[in-house]
Every structure is written in C-alpha cells, then in structure tokens.
Amino acid sequence: MKKIQYTLLLTCSLGLVGCFDSNPLESGSVDRWIDNPTANEIKVSIDGKELIIPAKSGINYTFDYGKHSLSYNNQTLNFMAKPAIVSNSGFINPTQSNYILLTTYYTNNQQVYEKMIASKLKNVPIIINGEQTEIELPINVVNDVFIERNKTPWDYSIDEALPDSVTVKGENQYQSQRRKLYREDEFLKTLDIPENEKVSFPYQPKNFADLPKVVMPTISLDAITCKKGREFVDTQVKDWNKFFNSTGKELANVYNQLTSSETFQTKHAILSECSTNGEDKNRTYATEIDKIDETVKPQEQVNLFITQ
Numbered sequence: 001m002k003k004i005q006y007t008l009l010l011t012c013s014l015g016l017v018g019c020f021d022s023n024p025l026e027s028g029s030v031d032r033w034i035d036n037p038t039a040n041e042i043k044v045s046i047d048g049k050e051l052i053i054p055a056k057s058g059i060n061y062t063f064d065y066g067k068h069s070l071s072y073n074n075q076t077l078n079f080m081a082k083p084a085i086v087s088n089s090g091f092i093n094p095t096q097s098n099y100i101l102l103t104t105y106y107t108n109n110q111q112v113y114e115k116m117i118a119s120k121l122k123n124v125p126i127i128i129n130g131e132q133t134e135i136e137l138p139i140n141v142v143n144d145v146f147i148e149r150n151k152t153p154w155d156y157s158i159d160e161a162l163p164d165s166v167t168v169k170g171e172n173q174y175q176s177q178r179r180k181l182y183r184e185d186e187f188l189k190t191l192d193i194p195e196n197e198k199v200s201f202p203y204q205p206k207n208f209a210d211l212p213k214v215v216m217p218t219i220s221l222d223a224i225t226c227k228k229g230r231e232f233v234d235t236q237v238k239d240w241n242k243f244f245n246s247t248g249k250e251l252a253n254v255y256n257q258l259t260s261s262e263t264f265q266t267k268h269a270i271l272s273e274c275s276t277n278g279e280d281k282n283r284t285y286a287t288e289i290d291k292i293d294e295t296v297k298p299q300e301q302v303n304l305f306i307t308q
Contacts, residue, residue: 028248029064030081033091035158037183044094045071058091065255066247067307070094070145075208078136079146080244082306083252085300090148091158092304096205098263099147101140101154106166107175116175125294127200131232141201142181145211150301156180213306214241214299217291226274229285232267236292244307259300 036042036053044051046061047068051058063081070077072094077188093099105116120138127133131294149157156162162180182190184201193199219237224230236258243254256262267289274280299305 001141022161027083028250028252029062030083031060031062032304033058033060035091035093035183036095037097037185038249042072042095045069045076057209061092063131063304064248067244072208077125077145077208077211078307079304080214081304082173082243082299082307084150084303086150088147088150088303089157090150090299093143093145093147094113096143098201098203099142099158099182100184100201101142101152101181102136102190103177103186104161104162104180104184105175106168108122108176112175113258117176130198130199132202138156139187141183143205145208146302146306147181148302148304151179153176154179154181156278158186159181167218211306213308214295215308216244217295219288219291221288224280224288225282226270226277226280226285228270229274229280229289233288233292236289240292240296 013084034044034051034053037056039055039097041055042053044053046063050069051059051061056094064083068079068081070079070092101115102119105113107113107116117138121136123134124135124136124139125132138154144152160180162178165228166174166176168174188199191199192198203218215291216237219233221230221234221237224233239258241252243251243258246254271286275283275284280286
C-alpha cells in the first residue's frame with residue numbers, strides 16, 4: 001500500500017480568545033442536530049415519527065430525557081437521552097458518514113508548528129481514483145451515530161469556521177492547540193488535491209445491531225458478604241432500573257442523585273468499612289459495585305448513548 005501526502009491549505013497565527021458554553025442539569029430534555037451530509041435526501045424516524053432531511057442539510061430535534069428509538073435505512077436502534085455531568089454538545093449522524101477531526105496549532109513560528117504537529121500526524125486510509133492508499137495528516141476519522149463533544153473533543157464544530165488567528169493568555173505561551181470538526185467533503189476542500197484525482201475516505205457503516213450497547217450488568221447480591229455493602233448495591237440496582245424507565249425531569253433527578261458527591265462518598269465510606277470490619281475479606285462488595293461503575297461511568301459526560 002503506497003502512502004501519499006497532500007498539503008493542508010491552512011495558515012494559523014496567534015490572535016483572540018474564545019469562550020465556553022454551559023449545560024444546565026435542571027433541564028428535562030436535550031437538543032440535538034440531526035445531520036445529513038450526503039448528496040441525497042434521507043428519511044429518519046424518531047420514536048416512529050418520520051423526518052425527511054434534505055441533502056447536505058439537517059434539522060434540530062428536542063429529546064425528552066429517557067429511552068428513544070432511531071430508525072434509518074430499515075434499521076432501528078434504541079438509545080437513552082440524559083443529562084451530562086459537565087457541559088456538552090454534539091449531533092446525530094444516522095448515515096454513519098465520515099467526519100474529520102483536525103488538530104492544528106496556532107503559532108508565529110513555523111519551526112514550533114512543525115515540531116508540535118509532528119506528534120499528531122498519522123497514516124489514515126484514503127481512496128484516490130478508486131484505489132485505497134494512505135495519507136499522513138493530523139486527523140481522526142469519526143463516524144459514530146451519536147457524535148458527542150465530550151467523547152470526541154473539538155473547539156470548532158461542523159458549522160463553525162476555523163479562525164485565521166487566536167490569542168492566548170500567559171506571558172510564556174507561544175502556541176495554542178485547536179481542534180476543528182469537518183464534514184468529509186468540506187475537509188477535502190482544505191487539501192491541495194490535483195484536479196485529476198477523485199479523493200474520499202473509506203465509507204464503512206456498521207449494522208445498527210452490531211453497534212456497542214450499554215447494558216447493565218448482572219449483579220450477585222447474595223455474593224456480597226458485607227451487609228451495608230449489599231444494601232447499598234441493592235439500592236443502586238433499583239435506582240439505575242428507575243433511571244432507565246424514567247423520563248424528563250424525573251430522570252434528571254434520579255441521575256443527579258446517582259452521580260452526586262453524596263452517593264460517591266457513601267459508596268467509598270462503605271467500601272472502607274467493609275474492608276476494615278472483617279465482613280468482606282474477599283472484596284465482594286467492591287467486585288459488584290465495580291461492575292456498575294464500569295458500565296455507567298463512561299457515559300457520565302455524554303447526553304446520548306445506545307442501549308438495548
């Protein structure tokens with residue numbers, strides 16, 4: 001497989017500072033843009049409601065917290081909408097199209113830029129005139145159905161321009177990293193591609209049925225030898241079941257309690273007590289509570305995730 005190289009048509013220098021948005025936890029719903037970057041109109045169904053999305057366009061949709069379904073191209077997946085514990089944004093990609101996350105650096109020194117960007121370069125599969133090869137660029141190809149900013153961090157989203165310059169704070173700061181998310185066709189315009197070459201990234205959508213799903217683990221309450229630990233895990237299992245069956249602000253309240261500092265402190269206080277009072281020499285409480293944490297913690301900073 002041969003490797004090629006195109007020049008990025010970007011010029012970045014230092015200039016102005018941006019700001020961050022906020023995401024109040026009190027809401028009972030979350031807004032998401034449903035994007036269609038393809039050249040054709042698509043039909044998507046949310047909870048059985050059909051939406052027609054024109055080519056190279058999209059629509060905004062409000063999801064009440066709770067379980068929903070998304071159908072596209074004769075496939076359906078279920079997902080949860082919930083609060084994120086920190087500020088978050090994102091969009092829905094029902095076609096599993098490619099989006100390109102570019103990492104770049106703003107600096108007034110070309111040598112500094114080349115040194116910084118070198119660590120971000122990687123060989124990425126690309127198709128040129130029907131033949132697959134590789135290209136070395138500071139990018140990641142993202143094609144998840146739910147593209148969440150806290151999972152794939154960016155500074156500038158698909159409809160935000162990458163500025164010509166930014167300003168950094170601090171006397172000894174001479175460079176600033178920025179990430180910009182592009183639709184595939186818009187990213188290709190930033191490359192110096194010869195006119196006789198047709199270029200694209202491999203398109204490999206997965207069956208919805210094969211996408212990873214968040215499924216609560218089977219918990220063995222009877223295996224927990226520490227009484228307080230067993231009672232706490234029992235409460236956690238019931239509260240998580242309530243979460244998956246709640247909607248709107250009720251779900252938000254349940255989730256905020258499950259992820260609160262009080263719950264965290266109680267969990268670890270019981271862990272310490274069970275370990276020191278001789279009731280749990282085999283760490284049975286830790287084993288079962290870890291099963292829950294390993295399932296739910298990766299979802300804390302996102303608003304949407306696929307479930308059964």
